[in-house]
Amino acid sequence: MPEKKTIxxxxxxxxxxxxxxxxxxxxxxxxxxxxxxxxxxxYRSFNQKLFPFADAADLAEWDGFLVRQYxxxxxxxxxxxxxxxxxxxxxxxxxxxxxxxxxxCQARLSLRRACRGSLSQFMDSRELLNYAVKVFGPEHPVxxxxxxxxxxxxxxxxxxxxxxxxxxxxxxxxxxxxEQLNKLLVASFTGLDASELEQMVLHAGSVLLVAMNVSExxxxxxxxxINASNEDIMQMINWPPVNILGGLGNVEKEKPVLTFLGDNxxxxxxxxxxxxxxxxxxxxxxxxxxxxxxxIVRFYDQCRVLAPMTQARKIVRYGISDVIVxxxxxxxxxxxxxxxxxxTKVIWTGREKNIGxxxxxxxxxxxxxxxxxxxxxxxxxxxxxxxxxxAVELVQKVSRSKEHLLSEDAAKKEAKRCRADCDCCHGVCPxxxxxxxxxxxxxxEGVGALKEIEExxxxxxxxxxxxxxxxxxxxxxxxxxxxxxxxDKLKMRAGRGPVARVETTAWAFGSxxxxxxxxxxxxxxxxxxxxEELGWIAYNLTWRNAIVFTAGCAAGEIGRYFNREKQxxxxxxxxxxxxxxNLINLGSCTACSHIVDQALKWxxxxxxxxxxxxxxxxxxxxxxxxxxxxxxxxxxxDRMYALVAAWVRxxxxxxxxxxxxxxxxxxxxxxxxxxxxxxxYTTFGGQKRYVEPSPPGMIIPVETKEEALTQALxxxxxxxxxxxxxxxxxxxxxxxxxxxxxxxxxxxxxxxRSDWELPLRYKSRLLKxxxxxxxxxxxxxxxxxxxxxxxxxxxxxxxxxxxxxxxxSITRLKRMIxxxxxxxxxxxxx
Amino acid sequence: MNSFxxxxxALKSRKNVLLLTGYLCDEMELNGRRLVDYAAxxxxxxxxxxxxxxxxxxxxKERGVRAxxxxxxxxxxxxRFPHWGDPVITERPEVMVxxxxxxxxxxxxxxxxxxxxxxxxxxVCLKEATFSLPDASLSQYRLNLESLIGELGGF
Numbered sequence: 001m002p003e004k005k006t007i008x009x010x011x012x013x014x015x016x017x018x019x020x021x022x023x024x025x026x027x028x029x030x031x032x033x034x035x036x037x038x039x040x041x042x043y044r045s046f047n048q049k050l051f052p053f054a055d056a057a058d059l060a061e062w063d064g065f066l067v068r069q070y071x072x073x074x075x076x077x078x079x080x081x082x083x084x085x086x087x088x089x090x091x092x093x094x095x096x097x098x099x100x101x102x103x104x105c106q107a108r109l110s111l112r113r114a115c116r117g118s119l120s121q122f123m124d125s126r127e128l129l130n131y132a133v134k135v136f137g138p139e140h141p142v143x144x145x146x147x148x149x150x151x152x153x154x155x156x157x158x159x160x161x162x163x164x165x166x167x168x169x170x171x172x173x174x175x176x177x178x179e180q181l182n183k184l185l186v187a188s189f190t191g192l193d194a195s196e197l198e199q200m201v202l203h204a205g206s207v208l209l210v211a212m213n214v215s216e217x218x219x220x221x222x223x224x225x226i227n228a229s230n231e232d233i234m235q236m237i238n239w240p241p242v243n244i245l246g247g248l249g250n251v252e253k254e255k256p257v258l259t260f261l262g263d264n265x266x267x268x269x270x271x272x273x274x275x276x277x278x279x280x281x282x283x284x285x286x287x288x289x290x291x292x293x294x295x296i297v298r299f300y301d302q303c304r305v306l307a308p309m310t311q312a313r314k315i316v317r318y319g320i321s322d323v324i325v326x327x328x329x330x331x332x333x334x335x336x337x338x339x340x341x342x343x344t345k346v347i348w349t350g351r352e353k354n355i356g357x358x359x360x361x362x363x364x365x366x367x368x369x370x371x372x373x374x375x376x377x378x379x380x381x382x383x384x385x386x387x388x389x390x391a392v393e394l395v396q397k398v399s400r401s402k403e404h405l406l407s408e409d410a411a412k413k414e415a416k417r418c419r420a421d422c423d424c425c426h427g428v429c430p431x432x433x434x435x436x437x438x439x440x441x442x443x444x445e446g447v448g449a450l451k452e453i454e455e456x457x458x459x460x461x462x463x464x465x466x467x468x469x470x471x472x473x474x475x476x477x478x479x480x481x482x483x484x485x486x487x488d489k490l491k492m493r494a495g496r497g498p499v500a501r502v503e504t505t506a507w508a509f510g511s512x513x514x515x516x517x518x519x520x521x522x523x524x525x526x527x528x529x530x531x532e533e534l535g536w537i538a539y540n541l542t543w544r545n546a547i548v549f550t551a552g553c554a555a556g557e558i559g560r561y562f563n564r565e566k567q568x569x570x571x572x573x574x575x576x577x578x579x580x581x582n583l584i585n586l587g588s589c590t591a592c593s594h595i596v597d598q599a600l601k602w603x604x605x606x607x608x609x610x611x612x613x614x615x616x617x618x619x620x621x622x623x624x625x626x627x628x629x630x631x632x633x634x635x636x637x638d639r640m641y642a643l644v645a646a647w648v649r650x651x652x653x654x655x656x657x658x659x660x661x662x663x664x665x666x667x668x669x670x671x672x673x674x675x676x677x678x679x680x681y682t683t684f685g686g687q688k689r690y691v692e693p694s695p696p697g698m699i700i701p702v703e704t705k706e707e708a709l710t711q712a713l714x715x716x717x718x719x720x721x722x723x724x725x726x727x728x729x730x731x732x733x734x735x736x737x738x739x740x741x742x743x744x745x746x747x748x749x750x751x752x753r754s755d756w757e758l759p760l761r762y763k764s765r766l767l768k769x770x771x772x773x774x775x776x777x778x779x780x781x782x783x784x785x786x787x788x789x790x791x792x793x794x795x796x797x798x799x800x801x802x803x804x805x806x807x808x809s810i811t812r813l814k815r816m817i818x819x820x821x822x823x824x825x826x827x828x829x830x
Numbered sequence: 831m832n833s834f835x836x837x838x839x840a841l842k843s844r845k846n847v848l849l850l851t852g853y854l855c856d857e858m859e860l861n862g863r864r865l866v867d868y869a870a871x872x873x874x875x876x877x878x879x880x881x882x883x884x885x886x887x888x889x890x891k892e893r894g895v896r897a898x899x900x901x902x903x904x905x906x907x908x909x910r911f912p913h914w915g916d917p918v919i920t921e922r923p924e925v926m927v928x929x930x931x932x933x934x935x936x937x938x939x940x941x942x943x944x945x946x947x948x949x950x951x952x953x954v955c956l957k958e959a960t961f962s963l964p965d966a967s968l969s970q971y972r973l974n975l976e977s978l979i980g981e982l983g984g985f
Binding site: 427 | 852853854857858859883884885887888891898899900901902903904906907908910911913914915916917918931932933934935937938939941942953954958965966967968969970971
């Protein structure tokens with residue numbers, strides 16, 4: 001008989017097998033995790049289960065709740081299924097041969113999309129880790145930072161229970177990610193149960209964050225990325241400084257321009273190191289597009305962040321770069337023809353595929369440079385140091401002309417061919433842009449007539465494809481861009497890296513009891529219709545005292561928002577400490593994992609919940625008590641689809657838009673008008689208790705930025721939140737609705753639990769509506785009797801006793817009902 | 831339906847018709863007249879309740895339309911539940927009429943509408959709808975809307 005594994009925690013001796021189903025082979029990890037942060041009090045009270053190296057099925061209780069409460073709304077129609085050799089099967093006519101129903105087929109497609117998004121990140125994380133192991137060795141130490149301790153949540157901890165100490169630990173973590181993604185991908189072709197498949201989508205999101213965690217740890221511990229957790233907490237209000245300049249207008253065009261594009265920053269790291277060693281860094285303008293740009297600025301603050309990945313074709317086609325070093329990214333763009341048109345040389349470093357370039361990986365640097373200078377458009381080099389060396393040498397020798405740009409006169413001539421009886425371009429534009437209408441104004445008004453069209457265009461090319469007159473619309477868009485290049489500027493802080501629990505503890509009181517409408521996360525991929533919309537959203541939340549986190553390409557786009565009155569960019573207006581009224585950029589796409597991880601730290605602070613292998617318990621508390629809202633503005637890449645799933649699984653609602661959000665084909669929304677759908681268990685007693693529909697949805701698409709803000713507040717309210725928090729959230733919800741739509745929201749009354757929660761500035765008007773529209777009994781400025789959703793008029797005290805759950809302990813997980821307190825249990829009524 | 835007369839008659843004869851107005855109502859101009867003006871004409875002539883999505887509620891109310899601020903996906907979402915509940919229209923709509931949405935936004939949503947017919951008054955024909963105006967240039971689209979509004983009769 002193997003020795004029984006136990007640990008002592010306070011006065012309790014805990015049998016590991018009681019907590020972990022099968023701990024064989026991972027005893028060291030489990031015992032380490034439990035000894036370091038497991039809480040005796042919670043262990044004694046609840047049936048805690050830990051799931052190290054969790055499969056999707058291990059978290060089914062929590063995921064199942066989410067999918068039941070917010071049944072997926074599938075849009076689009078799959079038509080037929082061709083997933084197996086027996087197909088195709090017409091699912092509109094009935095089940096497939098294997099028994100697959102239409103909803104399950106849609107869930108398969110949803111899972112496949114999430115897997116695609118996660119895999120693209122996983123590939124990059126794996127390549128980065130492999131490189132780091134080669135250069136630094138498997139025992140190279142890693143840590144989150146000096147301010148982080150074992151109580152700091154991370155997705156590595158949630159999903160594997162590992163506290164990583166070295167690169168070899170991260171290899172073990174990525175092996176787990178690999179295994180999970182393989183399982184999920186297989187299920188996306190064979191699964192038959194729609195609910196189970198959608199639960200797997202949530203899992204794909206979680207493992208994506210694990211891969212991102214790995215990348216972040218490697219970046220900070222091997223490649224010198226800045227990390228706030230190693231800095232003085234008192235300096236955080238302005239650390240790092242607002243010193244990153246970006247946009248085409250900030251590029252010093254007289255210097256050779258070397259641009260890095262895609263997920264992989266390694267070539268940039270090698271190139272900048274080489275330039276610095278040779279004292280030539282100041283002679284070359286380094287730029288970044290997509291994640292590479294946001295990574296580079298964490299170790300080299302002279303880099304210019306140009307644009308998000310979705311805008312990459314536009315920037316390449318414009319032709320500001322002499323050399324581009326590119327790798328795979330969140331979205332697959334065929335940018336080589338654009339680079340050729342602009343005379344820009346391309347070095348492709350991706351190992352997973354080629355983009356049509358000759359393979360020069362094994363050729364000497366001098367030969368590659370010579371051949372690139374004499375005609376070939378680019379080279380495929382699967383060796384980072386060599387790619388960097390070629391880029392550094394090439395960029396100082398290559399010369400280009402700007403003759404590829406369409407002149408204004410030529411643009412006018414082309415625009416005259418646009419037919420008033422057509423407008424096919426509008427019909428196919430993913431952003432619904434009125435291209436033809438504006439194009440017809442160009443001959444008279446000049447390229448400025450298409451200013452807004454250019455802003456909303458990410459050069460998908462569909463308009464040009466359908467134009468019966470073959471008007472070169474893409475060239476015209478670039479001509480418009482050429483006209484505004486000098487205004488294309490942004491200013492931002494570099495990403496500061498992870499947020500330690502000690503820092504989140506500081507704002508816990510401000511966010512719950514203070515005058516703070518909530519914690520908001522903002523992401524976006526750059527495909528929104530108007531350039532400054534992300535910054536507008538960030539500004540409008542931050543100056544209202546919200547705590548606003550961002551990462552990825554959104555962080556750069558927010559930096560475009562300029563306050564003309566104060567002559568300040570938005571990052572200059574606010575601090576960057578994780579605190580009320582601050583706007584905090586955490587880093588590139590992989591730093592999205594820090595955003596979720598910081599959000600999930602407070603259940604440890606507030607409820608003593610250790611996170612190792614313990615995701616569901618943490619998410620349950622997060623969802624019920626106080627969960628940030630994520631706004632995704634520009635949602636084109638599949639990676640965002642998977643990321644959003646991770647947010648939802650962590651209990652946080654997501655508002656997506658504008659146009660690309662409607663292409664997701666799956667949303668998670670409940671029916672807020674069906675009050676019987678909204679209930680929970682009381683943690684002590686296990687009774688079923690009805691609560692307000694908060695939040696009414698977990699993924700909601702919207703059309704405009706004003707809708708995004710208003711909806712973000714509607715889903716920010718949570719059943720357990722206390723009076724002060726509810727009051728300020730209701731206040732801001734009503735304010736947004738009145739400001740943008742000149743009316744109260746249609747559902748504000750669903751979230752009222754007492755007159756104390758009514759915002760003071762609207763109180764008399766809201767009470768009047770409660771009385772006249774909803775039949776509540778009002779006595780001056782007090783609610784005397786409230787209307788229960790079932791129609792009963794009740795004394796307010798009785799109403800509160802029976803309905804809602806302010807400051808109560810509730811759970812959606814049956815196993816988290818306190819031991820013995822369930823009806824009939826021995827601890828009942830204690 | 832082969833003509834604007836038939837479409838107008840169909841709209842006039844149905845109970846519980848809900849008009850949904852999207853953000854293009856605020857942004858699109860047809861020969862100097864905003865799309866929201868056409869939407870308001872339709873709503874007023876048929877005395878329809880309007881689920882105004884995007885920011886369109888403001889302009890519609892200014893034109894005297896019985897409109898409420900709604901979220902497009904929420905309206906579609908509600909059609910699949912047994913209980914309707916939304917106060918914009920007291921009973922589950924029999925017909926949902928969409929105007930002011932780009933095809934990329936509306937096309938995927940239409941198959942998700944349950945238990946209601948869908949009519950799309952746009953300039954791109956969407957086969958997913960029960961009925962959709964034909965593909966048209968913006969100038970032809972304006973004529974289409976004017977024809978329809980003319981067939982709806984006086985206020």
